[in-house]
Amino acid sequence: MRTTIDLDEALLQRLRDTAHREGVPFKALLHRVILRGLEMPPQAQVPYCTPSYSMGQVREGIDLVKARWIADDLEDEEIIRKMAEGR
Numbered sequence: 001m002r003t004t005i006d007l008d009e010a011l012l013q014r015l016r017d018t019a020h021r022e023g024v025p026f027k028a029l030l031h032r033v034i035l036r037g038l039e040m041p042p043q044a045q046v047p048y049c050t051p052s053y054s055m056g057q058v059r060e061g062i063d064l065v066k067a068r069w070i071a072d073d074l075e076d077e078e079i080i081r082k083m084a085e086g087r
Contacts, residue, residue, distance in 0.1 A: 007015070019029040058064060 015029060015033070016026060019026045022029065
């Protein structure tokens, strides 16, 4: 079967060089490379995991909601400052 594919110039040159070096037709090399890729077992996807650490208990009388509001206000101020600088 005949088909058309678009190959990056660097990849095309690499395939041509390999075919020339091995003394095989370009078509045979391309066929072999594609088959090898299809026969390879899929890579096992290892889930990304970040370690977590306990930071202790929240002290009595500390309002985390208020702390979040303060953090939001500080972030807003920083954004406004950067916008004023033109960043």
